[in-house]
Amino acid sequence: MSEEVTIAVDAMGGDDAPGVVLDGVAQALEADGALHVVLCGPAEVVEPFAAAHERCEARATTEVVGMGEHPAEAVRKKKDSSVVVGCRLVKEGAAQGFFSAGSTGACLAAGTLVMGRIKGVSRPALATVIPSPVRPVVMCDIGANADCKPAYLVQFAQMATIYAERIVGIENPRAALLNIGEEEAKGSQFAQEAYALLKEQLPNFAGNAEGGDILPAKFDVIVTDGFTGNVCLKTIEGTSKTLFKTLKGVMMKTPVTKLGALAIKGGLKELMAQVSPDTYGGAPLLGVKGALLVGHGSSNAFAVKNGVLTTAGVVRAGVSEIIAQTVAKGA
Template sequence: MIRIAIDGMGGDYAPQAIVEGAVLAANEFEYEIVLVGDESSLKQELKKYQVCAGRLFVHHASEIISMGEQPVKAIKRKKDSSLNVAIDLLKKKEVDAVVTAGNTGAAVACATLNLGLLKGIKRPGIAITFPSEHGISLAIDVGANVDPQPDHLLQYAIMAEIYSRCVLKKRSPSIGLLNVGEEESKGTERTKEAYRLLRDSGLNFVGNVEGRDFFSGKCDCVVCDGFVGNVVLKIAEGITDVVAKLFKKEIRKNPIAKLGAFLCKPVIQAIRRDTNYEECGGAPLFGVDGVVIISHGGSSGTAIKNAVRVAAQSVQQKINHQIVTEISQNEKELKLDNS
């Protein structure tokens, strides 16, 4: 049976939301869940729920890495943190995957340092799944590698393609390169070289895509450097906040509009459901030697449950094995082309 460790103490609503997610996953899926963190808090929280027998275990870890801590320092100082202990279980193959909603930087650093990179992979990358007009899309990298080389971007595309095909169930997923215009000649030296690599890669490369294509679903996977990817991610979060605040402020002044907003509620809920990141199940950390899913800091129980689902799918589909095979294939082809 697949065993998934969940970092019980990581996330804005830990341990409550995390424990809820662990219970939902244990009851809905046939996996073993290992909740890692402070035993007494986790057991206290678990008292609220009924769980299928033999499906959920608690593994003690005495320390917590908070959301604001400096990643590398934190993982080095807090050896017994829930994150370190969960990754350690994965390293020792006592579990098949780790899900964490904690400090993203710490998760990347901890996984990279302790698990190492997959054979042939030059840099890890964080992918996020996000709702677009035509279903779920994937963007990589959103912050692990702020100054990548063009060949890192090619590797990200290869990993994103495999994940989109095997976990997101897309047939022949299309790849777009984020740029400032559609023409091949646009952008920086990095994007120009990455364009050439992607065009010659055998991937379903649709060319450059622009900011406006991000949510339009023009391609299944958007490849970008971690600097712009991170800015985009945080902007998307920021814009909805600002619009919601402005809306609430104006509504307060106008009782008729207040009624109107009430009548619109089902529509807003439907949009929320259709564009719900909770259903996407978190962001795979690609390139490390082990399956690690990084969930949004504000993850609810449902989001954690879905992260467990995609973690298990990544294990079942042997994503990392496929990545190693395709990367090595690609390297061989590049050598042949250059010889």
């Protein structure tokens, strides 16, 4: 039997909250008998749900951080918002992890300010599993740090490697630096400095990855600054979405193509699931004390379920503890 774990969940996070969040939490509780959830949100939302579900506790909150608010300011001011309360529950030990599909900025700010950085970590970083049809690839940073120093990337790579091994199940992950050429001397000054540091300090460093190497999964871990990582991740999502949409147009064109589409529908659905971010349910903020997963704003119940279960998995695998040991050793 799995270890008992308590995860705080933001009932108000995401475009379709609280509906899909509640459905997702219910599914996660059903799937994992050792999972406990503290549901954070308005009393009228969280209390009836908690009363109706085993292993679920309500934590009523009175404030909401809007998508348009300045994240750090909102986190400082709105101490009784679900995102701040969720992180505080982790800080105080009432939960071991927090999941939210709300504003990424607010989650990053709350994670860093409320849960706190692991000693020795320069900058917590947001990682994600790139949903490749070939095999999963972990990318870090995908947006927590728009401005980076080259040295940060060594820690990003260390943390993402741990996540790739312990959570995604990749053995001996090979980590690469996102760059604009294969050779060592290629790229911006930043990339060249990062290359030198990674080569010196990261045992599993495998060289430069180009943009075209990501989805074919030429490497297991891709490390980059949060600006490039975010652009890259959203480019992959936008490209997949546009191609599938256009493909749908091709298939719906005539009665004959419709018939043809019917024949490949099953396989196509499988492929679309493989490249859907919902499968992994969220992006972990690595380097904070405790587990924090940020879900896609467009998360459906399936994504929320997977996000909550993955957050529990991050706790059980001791990702934060391993990061603390690795980074302390590296420092």
